[in-house]
Amino acid sequence: MGSATSSMAAKFAFFPPDPPSYSIYVDVSTGKMRMSDVVHQREDVDVLKLSTKRGNEIVAMYVKNPSASMTVLYSHGNAADLGQMYHIFTELSLHLGVNLMGYDYSGYGQSSGKASEQDTYADVEAAYKCLEETYGVKEEDIILYGQSVGSGPTLELAIRLPRLRAVILHSPILSGLRVMYPVKRTFWFDIYKNIDKIPLVNCPVLVIHGTEDEVVDFSHGKQLWELCKEKYEPLWLKGGNHCNLELYPEYLKHLRKFITAVEKLPRLQFESGEISEQSENSSSATEQKSRASTDYREKSRLSIGQREKSRPSTDNREKSRTSTDKREKSRRSMDRSGKARNSTDQSERARNSFDRLGDMVRSVGLCNVDCLKQTALEA
Template identity: 30%
Template sequence: MKRSFRMWHLTGTIAAIAAGGYIVFAIMLYIMQSRFIYIPTAKIEADPGNIGLEFENVDFVASDSVTLNGWFIPAENERAVLLFCHGNAGNISHRLESIQLFNRLGLSVFIFDYRGYGRSGGKPTEEGTHLDATAAWQWLVREKQYAPDKIVIFGRSFGGAAAARLASETNPRALIVESAFTSIEDMASKLYPYMPVRLLGRFHYGTIDYIRRVKCPVLIIHSTDDELVPYSHGRRLYEAAGQPKEFLEISGGHNRAIIDIPGKYTQGLDSFLIRYINN
């Protein structure tokens, strides 16, 4: 009897510890969400001048008075201007290879840092990143006098959500989304399958919801080898998009296509541009 009691007591103790650990982890997950999502750096490591490109350093202001920073890099024989929404880590100075590739494709580039990143003020929030992307769009339209049908919105990874939301509320020439997730909740469910992430989540970034409302041509780019955002997310985004739309299947790690397969990546982009931009 005593042995049976000790076993039940031990089992109960282990269960209580496990339950306590689960609750503590859930609380930490709820509190620390923003640190998992936003990984900014302040130091600008280099600029387009370091790779031989002329550029304009731009300060502009979001509708809630936060001052933002970005670069405008003009292209010779410009086909269109690309509004670049980057990923959740680093800052604009870590995207020089992409800027160079787009420049060679005849795309002027306006890349900006979200609030809290690089030289931009403020702290990042979900609504804040949307205000930042909207302010970047308005700068191109008002300050540079670009017509909406000369603007291509591009978003990579986390930036895919910002780009898709902006495209759903404006009228760009095209939308390009690369290595993007369907939503933060879907990503969290993959990373923490035993946690009630949809109840704990304070962020949405619902790329798939936004892309359903986009009216312009859409190009979805995703790698079958993406170790961070599953390939299935890219396929689901493609299925949710309206026509006209295209899917560029690539290989290599997350955000590494321009390094691992530059030829296929560049050719895929150029083909899309020829069909929907040059015409």
């Protein structure tokens, strides 16, 4: 029973376009790798082949934005490949002001191998390593974006990156089995156990889901958001289904708001296994060191007399209260920073970008099995 159910879940999860929507060739004049069947080749897009630790070679694309401070690593849905996502990725990079890397899972597009849960984990890890090693992107400047089934590799990577800037989940799943059956517990043979991983993510999380999603019920996104440690204002698109959320003007607007907010968050330093906010100037850094020194002397003094025993527990409560206050202030500042924008020019640019992105989304079934059922039947 377990093996059969796992197989059914895998069939839901992996539905690569057949045949692939693109092929790869080398441009003789530049020596750069290119995708065929792309109408407008762009110089700001790198096409790469990456080796994974499971022995597959996957195709990735990196869109450069010279004004970007953040980089989005995008794991797409189960019925798309990079040929279909190419123009959407370039538009998102432009209008969100980010660098963006997308990749095809093993067995998708021109990537070798066959898709499986463990292969997709190796695939996203290879894409992340490429960002670090080839492009010099730091962990704290990366936002992971998972769409539909892509929420699986996204959360698997997120729980292993303690300095990650943020996570975006677009029509995410609680787990593969829960898409088909409303089970109340996690079984060993289930795939993409996002419900168990989301509480382990320490960075801000944005969840986007359509209320009329016919493939992954809206309850999946809602429950994942409720389980987040660092919740950001979710985007519940009324009437939205599994494949058309990019058509809503609120989609791009809310993404921009979120990215602007997380850009303004203080960077985190990790020293001796502990997290501390990076000092903005030398005087505050000196003050922190002085306070640490004073605390150390105070702890030494406490060990001398028994009459001081009650003070450590008081200090702990105070530290806990201070930590809670800091988290609350950080959360409020994120909300405030997201509200502080809008001009006539920006509104006009946003309106144009919605139209262009909407046209692209209409031209390709983006993300789910149902999107390509008709295409498959015709083929």
